[in-house]
Amino acid sequence: MHQNRLFNRTRLQLAAWYAGVMGAILGVCGVAVYLHLAETHFEAIAGEIQTLVGSLHDSIEPMLEKPGELHPRVRQILPGLCVGGQLCRPVKTSHIHVLGADYQDPYYVRFTNLSFQTLATVNTPPPPDSAAQGKNWQILTDEKGRRYHQFSMVLTTSAGQPWGYIQVGRSLSGYQRYLASLKVFLLIGLPIAMVSIGGASWWLAGLAMQPVYNSYRQIQQFTADAAHELRTPLAAIQATVETTLGTENLNLIEAQTTLQTITRQNQRLAQLVQDLLMLSRMDLKVLPTKHQNCCLDDLLHDLVEEFAAFAISAKVSLELSIQAQDLYVVGDEEQLYRLVMNLITNAIQYSYPGGTVMLRLLKEDSTAIIQVEDTGVGIETAEQARIFDRFYRVNQDRSRQTGGAGLGLAIAQAIVELHKGSLKVQSQFGKGSIFTLRLPLKT
Known part of the structure; x- marks a missing residue:
């Protein structure tokens, strides 16, 4: 500042x-x-x-x-x-x-x-x-x-x-x-008091401005990162279109290939815009939520079935361990689905071929615990505090190859806060990571 x-x-x-x-x-x-x-x-x-x-x-x-x-x-x-x-x-x-x-x-x-x-x-x-x-x-x-x-x-x-x-x-x-002594006291004391007040005012103004400055810096960083992420697919679309327009006697197969490339980049743009809109609404606390009883057992079974093919294509074993049955939480099922989905997606993407991603469902007192453990690359200790920041990626090149914009964990953290839960990470570089999600059970 x-x-x-x-x-x-x-x-x-x-x-x-x-x-x-x-x-x-x-x-x-x-x-x-x-x-x-x-x-x-x-x-x-x-x-x-x-x-x-x-x-x-x-x-x-x-x-x-x-x-x-x-x-x-x-x-x-x-x-x-x-x-x-x-x-x-x-x-x-x-x-x-x-x-x-x-x-x-x-x-x-x-x-x-x-x-x-x-x-x-x-x-x-x-x-x-x-x-x-x-x-x-x-x-x-x-x-x-x-x-x-x-x-x-x-x-x-x-x-x-x-x-x-x-x-x-x-x-x-x-x-x-x-x-006369009173006047001397006031004439000397008031300037000294004014100097002290001036210093205190500068300090108080700094305290008052600090949250505004932090928000300003976040907006600056967010805008720069968003512009950077949007520029990549737009540049790819622009290059594809220019190449296609410069090609003479374009046949049907080449045209279809070009359109497929544009479609993929457009989907990436749409997903990025949707994620940004979701985060913005979460920040403003205006995201519509449908509070209902959500069964975590069923939620995890559905996610394992959905990501089975993705895990196979990545040559990763996706396993589920239900250690507590019939655990219900009150929340938005779609948001909770998106939360665990982001954790599973990250675990699969950052696991080596032949690795394992393990989902566990446990109960501790009045809290449901979901653990997503992988045997992937792991996260260095210095970077663990930043992985929930928006647009932050531990491995920039790997994330871009998988289409990630660095918003998955930020969205997961925002959803956890909306549901009054907590999300922690334990990781050893080169050995894998464990993401532990805690949600209050329905009373």
């Missing part, structure tokens, strides 16, 4: 389609996973901020007495609290542990009055966004370009009067690093 441009191009197209579709699916899934993880992580950050704001709100609000004024006890909860314009040092995140927050990213806390003027802070918050004031959630950016996620909540005094707002924000640096 690697040397066939048509199949290589088709395989490449299939692989490209496989890789393209799988790459698109993988890309969409990668983007979907990225967005999902980003959203989930962002929601987790928001949940942490909201939890911290709620804890601070519940702890500080009971201490608030006057709007816009922080009670000194608030410093006990937030030790790093910086009131007004005082110069304050950054507070470690660990100072907020008492409120249930323990995170690597820095938090800040900002208290504002009702006009959103800063009253006190913990750590250094980014400048407020005047356009987004009044919103619960905000994304703020400091002078260095660092982004923060902030949540605001209203504070009231112990008397229920509006006091101002508490704003808690968290740096998004860790979140951005997390997204």
